[in-house]
Amino acid sequence: MKAPAERLTIRLTVNGRPVQHEVVARRSLADFLREDLGLTGTHVGCEHGVCGACTVLVDGHTARSCLLFAVQLDGAAVITIEGLTPPEGLSPLQQAFCDAHAMQCGFCTPGMIATATELLADNPSPTEAQIREAIAGQLCMCTGYVNIVRAIQAASHGSSSA
Amino acid sequence: MTTPWVGAPFPVKEDVRLVAGRGRFTDDLGAPGMLHAAMLRSPHAHARLVSIDTRRAEALPGVAAVLVGADAARLSGPIRPLIPTTAAVPDYCLAVDRARYVGEPVAAVAAVDRATAEDALELIAVEYDPLPAVVDPHAAMQAGAPLLYPELGTNVVWHDTLTYGDVEGAMARAAGVLRERFAIQRYASTPLETFGVLATYDPGTDGYEFWTNDQRPGLTISILAASLRVPQARIRLHCPDIGGAFGNKRRPAYILVAALLSRKSGRPVKWIEDRVENLTALMHACNGVMDVELAYEADGTLLALHVRDVTDEGKNLLTPTQHNLIKLGNIANGYRIPAVRYEAWSVLTTKCPSGANRGIGKPFMCFAVERAMALLARRLELDPAELRLRNYVTASEMPYTTPPGAQYDSGDYPATLRRLLERFDYPGWRAEQARARREGRLLGIGIATSVEPAGTNLASYEIITGRRMVSGSAEAAMVRMEPDGHVRVAIGDPASGQSYETVIAQIVADELGLTPGDISVARGFDSAVSPWLYLSGNYSNKFSVTDVGAIVGAARLVADKLRRLAAHRLEIDAADLDLRDGAAVVRGAPDRRVAFTELARTAYADVLGLPPGETPGLEAHHAYQNPLAAPVDAQRRVRSQLVFSNAAHCCLVEVHPRTGGITLLKYVVVHDCGRELNPLIVEGMVHGSTVHGIGAALFEEFRYDEQGQLLTATLADYLKPTAADVPTIEAEALEHPSPFTALGAKGVGEGGAIPGPAAVANAVEDALAPFGATIRELPITPERVWEWMRGAHPHPGPLPQ
Numbered sequence: 010m011k012a013p014a015e016r017l018t019i020r021l022t023v024n025g026r027p028v029q030h031e032v033v034a035r036r037s038l039a040d041f042l043r044e045d046l047g048l049t050g051t052h053v054g055c056e057h058g059v060c061g062a063c064t065v066l067v068d069g070h071t072a073r074s075c076l077l078f079a080v081q082l083d084g085a086a087v088i089t090i091e092g093l094t095p096p097e098g099l100s101p102l103q104q105a106f107c108d109a110h111a112m113q114c115g116f117c118t119p120g121m122i123a124t125a126t127e128l129l130a131d132n133p134s135p136t137e138a139q140i141r142e143a144i145a146g147q148l149c150m151c152t153g154y155v156n157i158v159r160a161i162q163a164a165s166h167g168s169s170s171a
Numbered sequence: 172m173t174t175p176w177v178g179a180p181f182p183v184k185e186d187v188r189l190v191a192g193r194g195r196f197t198d199d200l201g202a203p204g205m206l207h208a209a210m211l212r213s214p215h216a217h218a219r220l221v222s223i224d225t226r227r228a229e230a231l232p233g234v235a236a237v238l239v240g241a242d243a244a245r246l247s248g249p250i251r252p253l254i255p256t257t258a259a260v261p262d263y264c265l266a267v268d269r270a271r272y273v274g275e276p277v278a279a280v281a282a283v284d285r286a287t288a289e290d291a292l293e294l295i296a297v298e299y300d301p302l303p304a305v306v307d308p309h310a311a312m313q314a315g316a317p318l319l320y321p322e323l324g325t326n327v328v329w330h331d332t333l334t335y336g337d338v339e340g341a342m343a344r345a346a347g348v349l350r351e352r353f354a355i356q357r358y359a360s361t362p363l364e365t366f367g368v369l370a371t372y373d374p375g376t377d378g379y380e381f382w383t384n385d386q387r388p389g390l391t392i393s394i395l396a397a398s399l400r401v402p403q404a405r406i407r408l409h410c411p412d413i414g415g416a417f418g419n420k421r422r423p424a425y426i427l428v429a430a431l432l433s434r435k436s437g438r439p440v441k442w443i444e445d446r447v448e449n450l451t452a453l454m455h456a457c458n459g460v461m462d463v464e465l466a467y468e469a470d471g472t473l474l475a476l477h478v479r480d481v482t483d484e485g486k487n488l489l490t491p492t493q494h495n496l497i498k499l500g501n502i503a504n505g506y507r508i509p510a511v512r513y514e515a516w517s518v519l520t521t522k523c524p525s526g527a528n529r530g531i532g533k534p535f536m537c538f539a540v541e542r543a544m545a546l547l548a549r550r551l552e553l554d555p556a557e558l559r560l561r562n563y564v565t566a567s568e569m570p571y572t573t574p575p576g577a578q579y580d581s582g583d584y585p586a587t588l589r590r591l592l593e594r595f596d597y598p599g600w601r602a603e604q605a606r607a608r609r610e611g612r613l614l615g616i617g618i619a620t621s622v623e624p625a626g627t628n629l630a631s632y633e634i635i636t637g638r639r640m641v642s643g644s645a646e647a648a649m650v651r652m653e654p655d656g657h658v659r660v661a662i663g664d665p666a667s668g669q670s671y672e673t674v675i676a677q678i679v680a681d682e683l684g685l686t687p688g689d690i691s692v693a694r695g696f697d698s699a700v701s702p703w704l705y706l707s708g709n710y711s712n713k714f715s716v717t718d719v720g721a722i723v724g725a726a727r728l729v730a731d732k733l734r735r736l737a738a739h740r741l742e743i744d745a746a747d748l749d750l751r752d753g754a755a756v757v758r759g760a761p762d763r764r765v766a767f768t769e770l771a772r773t774a775y776a777d778v779l780g781l782p783p784g785e786t787p788g789l790e791a792h793h794a795y796q797n798p799l800a801a802p803v804d805a806q807r808r809v810r811s812q813l814v815f816s817n818a819a820h821c822c823l824v825e826v827h828p829r830t831g832g833i834t835l836l837k838y839v840v841v842h843d844c845g846r847e848l849n850p851l852i853v854e855g856m857v858h859g860s861t862v863h864g865i866g867a868a869l870f871e872e873f874r875y876d877e878q879g880q881l882l883t884a885t886l887a888d889y890l891k892p893t894a895a896d897v898p899t900i901e902a903e904a905l906e907h908p909s910p911f912t913a914l915g916a917k918g919v920g921e922g923g924a925i926p927g928p929a930a931v932a933n934a935v936e937d938a939l940a941p942f943g944a945t946i947r948e949l950p951i952t953p954e955r956v957w958e959w960m961r962g963a964h965p966h967p968g969p970l971p972q
Contacts, residue, residue, distance in 0.1 A: 013286075035286060049199035050192020052414070054363045055446035059886035062363055090192030099190060107186040110851045113859060114668030115189025116363040116414030122190065137899075145895035148886070150363045150415050151668050152855055153862035154894040 019083040023048070024092030032079045038072075039063045041079035042089055050090035050119045054148070061147035064120035065089050071127045090119035093126060102126060102164040111160035113151035121147050125161045133166035176677035176687055177914060180851035184673045184687070185666075194412040195694070197367035197384045202439035205369070206235050206281040208432055209288035210442070211295050212452065213270030213277055216304035216521040216879020217317065220268055220277060220297065227294035228280060233287040236436035237295070238279045238428065240267035246431050247398045250423055253390060253490050254632050255640070256328040256517075260320045262488045264398070264427035270299070271319050271486040272522050273880055274452030276424070281432040281440045304879035308459070308483035308518040319486060319519045328484065328491045329517040329635055333499070333807055335574035336510030341475030345466035349547050354948040355535040357458040357483075357873035359528050360863055360924070361891065362667070364414020365444040366422055366453055370429035374437070378405035379430050385423075386416040386667055387708030388696050394423040399430060410696035416667035416709055417863075418527030419454045423489075451884050455873050456528035457494040458483045461539045471551050471558045475510040476503050478539070482515065482532075485522035492517045494525065494532035496631050497624075500577025500811045501533065504540045505584045505622045506562040511574040521879045527710060529863050530924040533624070541619040541929035542946065545936065555618050555933070556592055560585050566907070576808025578799060579622065581907045581917070582817045582843050588620055591819040591841040594903055600823055600837075608941070613826040614836075615938025619929035620819040623844075624812030625918025626716030628800040629706070631811035643800040644713055644813055647702035648721035650679060650729050652789035654775040656753065656768035658683065658690045660725075663707030664718050665696035669920065670852045671714075675722055677849060678914070682726035683733070684750035685767075702792050712918030715845070716797050716814050720913035724793030732789060736773060737765045739782035799911050814909050816917040818842035820861070820930035826938040831957030833869060833935060835898050843905040845917035850904065856919050857902040864927015866892045872950050 013035040020029045023046060032041055037056075042048045042065070054062030056075045063074040066088040093100060099107065102125055112118045121144060128135060128143040135143065140161045141154070149157060188194055225237045240263060249261035266277045278295050282288035303317040310316055311326040319326055342348055368383040379399060385391045388408050396403040413420065425442060433440040444453065464477040484491045495515040502513055548555040564571045566583035573579065591597075597616070604614040630642035648662045660675050672694065676687035683689075693701065706717075730750055737755030738745035741763060748755045755770065757763035771789055773780040778787045799813040823837040840857055847853045870890040874882045883889040900923075908915025928949055935956070936946045944959035 033286075043199075049196075052192075052196070052364070053198070054365075055886050057446060057885050057887065060363060060446070094191040099187070103190045106190045107182060110183050110186060110670075110855050112186055112189050113670070113855055114362070114364065114413065114415040115185065115194045116196065118189050119192040141894040145893040148363060148891050148893065149859075150361060150417075150863075150891070151859045153858035153860075153900055154897060155858040155899050156855055158894065158899070 017080050019080055021082045021084060022086045024088055034078065034080055036079045037075055038077040038079050038082055039074035042074060048089050048091050052116050052119060054116065061124065062117050062120045064123045064147065066123055066127065071124050090122060093122055102129065105160040105164035109156045109160035109163060111152065111156040117147060117149045121149065121157060128161070129165060135165055137162065176680045177848055178846065179677065179849065181673060181677055181687055181849055183670045183852065184676065185670055196364055196412050196414050197369065197382055198443045200369050200382050200411065202369065202371060205439040205441055206283065206436055207285040207288050208279055208281045208429055208440050208442035209285060209292055210276040210428065211278040211292045211297070213266065213273060213275045215270060215299050215301050216273050217302040218270050218299040219302060220266060220270060221300050222298045223278060224296040225278065228291040231287065231291045231294060233283040234280060234291045235438060236281040236432050237291070238265065238431055238435060240265040240277060243267065243431060246434065247427055248400060249398070250489065251394050251397050252488055254492055255636055256491050260322060260488065264424040272452070274448065274523065275486070276428065279428045279432060281436050304521045306520055306522060306875050306877060306879050308481050308520055311518050311520045312516060319521065326519040327516055328519060329495070330515065332512065332514040333575065334512045335806070335808065338475045338477055338510045338512045341510045342466045345474050346469040347467055349465040349467070349543055349550065351543055351546060352460065352462050352947060353539040353542055354460045355458060355538055356949050357455040358867050358871040359419055359455050360417030361449065362415030362417055362419055365446060365449045366420055366425060367443040368426045368429045369439060369441040370426065370433045371439040372430060372434040376405060377401060378407070380407045381426060382409045382411060383426055384410060384413040384420050385426065386413060386420040386665060387710050388665065388698060389663060389703050389705045389707030391423050391426065392698055393705055395426060395430070398427055406698065408698045410665035412695060413665055413667035417529040418531060418710065420667065421526060422453060446886060447884050450889055451881050452523055454526035454528065455485065455523050457525040459494070459535055461535065463539050463543050465543050465547060467547060471547065471553055471561050473506055473508045473562050476508045477512040478502055478514065480513065480515040482517050483520050483522070483525070484517055485520055485525045487524040487526060489524065490526055492635055493527065496634060496811055497627065498532040498536040499575050499631070500573055500809065501622050501624055502536055502575060503573060504537060505564055505620060505817055507564050509574065513575065522875060523873065529860065530921040533921065533925045534864065534867060534928055537619060537621045537925045538929045538932065538949070541926065542932060545933045546945070556588060556597065559588060559620060576804065577810055577812065579815045580909045580911050581845065582815065583907055584620065584817050587817055587841050587843055587905055588819045590903065590905065591821050591839060594841060595821040595839045597821065613828060613938040615824045615826065615934040615936065616821065617824070617930045617932065617934025617937055618819065618821050619926040619933055621817065621926035623816040623818060623918055623921055623925055624814070625712035625816065626797055626813035627711040627713065628810050628813060630800065630802045631809045633803045634807060634809065639802060641705065642802065643706065643796050644717050645704050645706045645794060645796040646713065646717040646721045647704050647707060647792065647794040648718070648725040649702045649790065649792050650725040652729055652767065652771050654771050656771045658685065659693065660690060660722065661693040661701040662718055662721060663696065663701055663703030664709050664714065667709050669714065674848050674852060678719065678722050679726045682723060682730055685753055689753070702794070704794060712920045715912050715916035715918055717795055719916060720795030720797065721793050723913045724795050725791045728791030728793060729789055733767065733770055735782060735785065736770045740765050797911070814911055814917050816842065816844040816919060818922065818926055820923065820926045822930050822934045824931065824934040824938055826935060826956060828960065831953035831960065833951065833956065835865065838898050839901045840923060841903045841905065842922065843907050844919035845908040845912070846906055846915035847904055848914065848916050853904065853919050854902050857922050858900045860921060861900045861923025861927050862892050862897050863924040865897055865931055867949060868928040868931035869950050
């Protein structure tokens, strides 16, 4: 059992780059990414694991960064929205989100992109129902989800525009 | 002329940064030496604060400042209300001697990080003397009820009866009167980004700088300056990207707490609300109970409407009566009802402060009126669509003044409903419903239609106060062609998801003969740079009603100057010049032209080349007041809101008999917001607002126990609609432009939040017709449905006599 304020050193990769950092044991992965690494594209919406805004990819799978302690990530590979965005321009999935206007305030969007990335990796041609099920853990308060579903459909393998 | 950009589904500029996580939200910001704040909140709904001991918190390493109510009362003045009710009671940014709802802040700490600040909260010892909570508004109205403010002598901050037309006569000669009681729950649109502020006190100038997602900066600056006792010129307030607002992002008290902590500590202080604080203490839409009496002739023609409306404000001293008055003008929805009586009570209780929430008051208006219409159709054995068609204000009557004084400016309400019925395939689904019912399946079809007002005329509060303090609806804009010919625009309204950087660029591109790519619209708001008014802000659906007028006005001033400079250069009359493709072009002689870059060079650099009497620069400010706003008249009529869109919703639900669960199978919206400035953006708002309506209908409720404890303080308890809960919202637009806005556009932001709850309720009740259920309250949870299927007939409590 570690004391909450005990400092530990972790080594992991974030967006493909090796990171070594000292963190207090109680620091969440979300706070570590945002405050220690300056990766503010990961947003915190509820801090209790429901809204999905803070979703990132950990070893290829979605995870709520508000529910993980940074120290649990020792040895892991973390991908945030900054890592899902190409150095120039946007990914096809991101472009599909723009084409469909699949966001309004944009606060949920990075988590939504992470979740859609995992979905399309697992199932390149999801049905509408499968898309809705996959993003059911990501709250969007603005769009009513319609354009988000359309964007993911457009980016999927089965779509003519993919 | 070039193709108009307004009206085109131009791709949204903001999306490119937001999709890459490159937005800049309040919590993304920092400052050298910045501290993080946390607040200690009352665990009691109502309690006297006997003592607060902060010594142990102050001694904790890393703590820089601790603030309690006594400090707040010493260092700042009371918070000035927007709507002063009869008696003013001082309300500071922290509770001073009494807490009046669970979650009311009683102390705040600034420390090196948030965790240390929260550790310090646990070291503050508060002695509370609990007082009786008063949770139910009816109980709060009774003599002998516990009083939030004993000095007021009552919890009722406003009660009045407003009568327009011969209500008694209409009731007496009516073929019948439908009498029903409806209740609406507390809910909120809960923007995904919570409230936040970064405050810095500068002792060198005795000034304050704020970064905050407050959506109404004009009003907030005036409140902050008054409380902090500095001139407004020494408040600099910025709004960065705002992660949704919906009316909820307003809390001057929190900004004051951060300001005072910064002043005490001498360092920048950031406070970011957590979700539990957001749900417990930021802002809820009022819950309330409404008695509706609807007098009708035998053919269903409506004669009179009498509404008795009890509004539960919680501890809302900033904007009480808002939910009452904003719906006064349109209390009869889209119907021609010649006589209207509105009797209202605005009541304080020991619950979270209420405030603006998408649609403010109108969702309840629409729920009550549209439920009443559904019940009347049933009573008269008329199709609910037919009953509505017999009673709408028609296109030929526009502009139509409602008895309480609102003016319905444009639209064809019967056409909206008829198109909805076609698009939905209403007859086809009615046949399918009958077939399914024979198989034991419970399908239901619900229609609800609504007016959607835009722009608030604050003069309506004169009805309460008897004097006019603030009035009208206005916004300010600045357009500047820079020395390189690129254009910069700023307004006093910070977007919170409405894609202003795109739609404003489209508007200005049309006015100046440029493309949206040539226009950079300022992100957010900066009181030292953006033009603004007291009325400035992102609220009340006002963009189309005021902001567009300000933008067009400023752009036309720049356009006129470009023409004058070019006319001087070309020695031609300015009236013979068109602005297009980045140049002033002689009409009929397209080879004779001067590029804007050349005119801008003259205006800023080669100023000796200006025509005589012209000042340097290509910059214009314009403030626009919508001409419809007027004071309260002698009959106490007022245009509380100004311009009216309309919509018709139809949805198909299936109720599952074994569980009481509800599946939404189909949802169609036909709406008319006048000229669509950008159909891509408009359609997105229609989808989102409709899902807000569905959330209020089926899921969302701030539930309190009898002690005033909030039982739904997390997103696991306070349920929002997810992608799996809602169908694709099918949206279609009709366009009846408003004659009273700059480009004919009308409001669309509140949209489906208004008729959505009624449409879903009407559908569920229709599905439950075999059980004779009557839906009088929301949300429609599976438990309630299950009880209704077993014969329960719950009824909201009594109204006062």
